[in-house]
Amino acid sequence: MPASAPRVRRSPCPVARTLDLIGDRWTLLLIRDFFRGAERYRDFATAPEGIPTNILAERLARLSVAGVIESTAPADGSRHRAYRLTPKGRALGRVLAEMRDWGLTWEKGTRVLAGLEPAKP
Amino acid sequence: MPASAPRVRRSPCPVARTLDLIGDRWTLLLIRDFFRGAERYRDFATAPEGIPTNILAERLARLSVAGVIESTAPADGSRHRAYRLTPKGRALGRVLAEMRDWGLTWEKGTRVLAGLEPAKP
DNA sequence: GACAATACTTGTGAATTGCAAGTACCATCG
């Protein structure tokens, strides 16, 4: 069970290193869901793209190891964990916003989900 | 055979659609290389991360189909094509810049490659 | 024309993915 093996660091380029961590089709969608208010496992599992649960669990573990998210006991006292973005993870909001804007501009038929609208200036 | 099969569109979310296209560990590195001045096959093949050549060829084909890059066939019919970013591809520079800045801020030991320095204000 | 370089393609095993099913834990209902 290679649960969340750290990926190789391919080069010291900051773009390459960022992609080593979040360069796949699912990780940034999880970050997106955090910005929509997701906190618990099922919040991510029920997102419209339908992430497989084994991948969800693996990504949550990887992001925890990387310090992008942290898991805490939820406010309601239940034993189920809640996940939250760290400052490092919150900083990914800028990357996410650029991807959203690029998709809206260049890909036909895209529309933002509730809670992710571009900020009004 | 299945040269550059279009990926599924998982949802109308612009972030998801962008990731459907560029959500892997190599594609944005190619875009980065374009911004460094790369134009031809070997320019990408010799980048420090060492992309496998079959993946390089497949990604160039996929990005062409998506309208992110275009290849100029020389008038004499020679095989040495040059690839170039389209406006759609150039717009990805903003995503790239945010990834670069995030990596520089949050990942230890990263340093930008020549030709990718943050713009001076 | 010989020879190296360029731009790929093909083959193969390893790793990762997507889907389904199963497990463990807790809460509540009857």
Next chain:
DNA sequence: CGATGGTACTTGCAATTCACAAGTATTGTC
């Protein structure tokens, strides 16, 4: 108190994708 149901995972497996090596067909240079 046992049954039922939801949450949060883990496991198994087929299929896809990946990385690495090697091969091929042109092209540029001498």
